[in-house]
Amino acid sequence: MEKYTINDFNKQFPNDDACLEWLKTYLHPDGITCKQCGKVTGHSKLSKLPVYSCNRCGGHTHPMSGTIFEHSRTPLKQWFYAIFLMSATRCGISAKQLQRELGVTYKTAWRMFHQIRTLMQSTPHTMSGEVEVDECYIGGPKPGKRGRGAGGKTPVFGLVQRQGDVDAMAMADLRASTLYPIIKERVLPDSVVYTDEYNIYDRLESHGYSHKRVRHHAKIWVLGDAHTNTIEGFWSLLKRGINGVYHAVSQKYLQSYIDEYAFRYNHRKDEQPMFLTILGKV
Numbered sequence: 001m002e003k004y005t006i007n008d009f010n011k012q013f014p015n016d017d018a019c020l021e022w023l024k025t026y027l028h029p030d031g032i033t034c035k036q037c038g039k040v041t042g043h044s045k046l047s048k049l050p051v052y053s054c055n056r057c058g059g060h061t062h063p064m065s066g067t068i069f070e071h072s073r074t075p076l077k078q079w080f081y082a083i084f085l086m087s088a089t090r091c092g093i094s095a096k097q098l099q100r101e102l103g104v105t106y107k108t109a110w111r112m113f114h115q116i117r118t119l120m121q122s123t124p125h126t127m128s129g130e131v132e133v134d135e136c137y138i139g140g141p142k143p144g145k146r147g148r149g150a151g152g153k154t155p156v157f158g159l160v161q162r163q164g165d166v167d168a169m170a171m172a173d174l175r176a177s178t179l180y181p182i183i184k185e186r187v188l189p190d191s192v193v194y195t196d197e198y199n200i201y202d203r204l205e206s207h208g209y210s211h212k213r214v215r216h217h218a219k220i221w222v223l224g225d226a227h228t229n230t231i232e233g234f235w236s237l238l239k240r241g242i243n244g245v246y247h248a249v250s251q252k253y254l255q256s257y258i259d260e261y262a263f264r265y266n267h268r269k270d271e272q273p274m275f276l277t278i279l280g281k282v
């Protein structure tokens, strides 16, 4: 995939009208069906409003209605630019950086940041073939506070199909009774499941999976194909990002950070620029 640069962006979206035109064409690829006329008719944009009007009856269509842009006073090009910025780097940018780049208040930047995040939420994947399942801990102890997990860290559980997609979620605990329903919901029977030595995975075979285990303690890191390098690669990406860019992540927002990283990971091989993938979800 060619990298989608800031020049590409400015060429494709020189102003608010170009953004609105893109949105209209995206939502109505075969033309706008006028509700009053009951069919596809020609439409023209009103000069001062983000509205298209039917050439036959004058009925209005609002491309922004039902999108994250609908109730915002921020110009559309600013929104598109924010989405571009959040997709342009491998590990994303913070709300603070967004504020600087857009020249808006922190409150506005923060709100945009979280709304764009909602477009990057993931839905559970169905996995088969070779699947790696693993757990890690994110975050650190807060001064004077004792949290759940190891020293105030939050456990995160992840599954990845090799060459495929990742699912990861912040958990309240890593008990077998919590994790097995997730595994059975997402991993098809007869898959080969690779794990570390954590004892809850002992029961995988009795659930119909072929189980291969990495013996980290025996210092046998890679035993043939018995490794969990794929999911560990995702963990290191996630940890680097959270520690490097976002600093202190509150538990409440941890899942949305994880989703953002999973989204990036799962779209890493897309043909179209990630920017347009995110925009396609508005």
Ligand SMILES: [Zn+2]
Binding pocket: 034, 035, 036, 037, 038, 041, 054, 055, 056, 057, 058, 059
């Ligand atoms: Zn009409």
